Amino acid sequence: MSPIDTLTFDLDDTLWDNRPIMERAEQEHHAWLDDALAVWLDETVVDEALRQLGRYGEGYTLEHYLQRRLDVARRHPLRRGDFTWLRERALVELLEEFGLPRSAAHLWAAAAIERFLTLRHELTPYPEVVPMLDALRTRYGLAAITNGNADLRRLELAHHFSVIIAAGEMLTPKPDARPFLAALARLGSTPSRALHVGDSWNEDVLPAWRLGMRVAWIDKRGEDPGALPEGVYRLVHVRELPALLDQLGR
Ligand SMILES: [Mg+2]
Numbered sequence: 001m002s003p004i005d006t007l008t009f010d011l012d013d014t015l016w017d018n019r020p021i022m023e024r025a026e027q028e029h030h031a032w033l034d035d036a037l038a039v040w041l042d043e044t045v046v047d048e049a050l051r052q053l054g055r056y057g058e059g060y061t062l063e064h065y066l067q068r069r070l071d072v073a074r075r076h077p078l079r080r081g082d083f084t085w086l087r088e089r090a091l092v093e094l095l096e097e098f099g100l101p102r103s104a105a106h107l108w109a110a111a112a113i114e115r116f117l118t119l120r121h122e123l124t125p126y127p128e129v130v131p132m133l134d135a136l137r138t139r140y141g142l143a144a145i146t147n148g149n150a151d152l153r154r155l156e157l158a159h160h161f162s163v164i165i166a167a168g169e170m171l172t173p174k175p176d177a178r179p180f181l182a183a184l185a186r187l188g189s190t191p192s193r194a195l196h197v198g199d200s201w202n203e204d205v206l207p208a209w210r211l212g213m214r215v216a217w218i219d220k221r222g223e224d225p226g227a228l229p230e231g232v233y234r235l236v237h238v239r240e241l242p243a244l245l246d247q248l249g250r
Contacts, residue, residue: 004193006194008180053098136242145165174207
């Protein structure tokens, strides 16, 4: 087997625990929108009909918002991986149904998304991640490939990676092979010389393995499927990666 010269990384649930981050961002940006909109309607708006709208959050809960996102994704299959777009589009629809004029619905949706993205980037990687990447980047080309709307460029962590692929925004989210191939091409590597690190069996392990990459599967949920395909290695935490790489040699 060829020595490994390139590592590609998934981000969410690989380099940090994503669920608490998303739960907080979800709740807080929704509450922010409800509060800020109420203040705006009360203090700034002169149109009497608009002032009578009441609280947005009373009729339009987080559950409505989630359902609407799924609905928007069904109506726009090409956008299914662009979560930020889906969120904004769903919010515009809900705010218009609530009674805001279209221009105000767009402005408030954009403001709420900005709030969401700020909260979504208030995250701390696992403590082992920064020293690990510091050491790895002296020996390997490093790329990040994410479907999510975590924008690495907003994080300290960005400087560890020479290539960052936001696959959702490319409209070819994983498991599409293209984000993997784009990362390898930009690092001047090939699948046989690369190892992908990720937690999702369907979006990380299978597509990378089918390309001929080796894969470190972060089995965060303890799914342990028994026998693994050749070239797929199961880890329970990304901190185990350096030991695996040592074992695989260069
Ligand atoms: Mg992930």
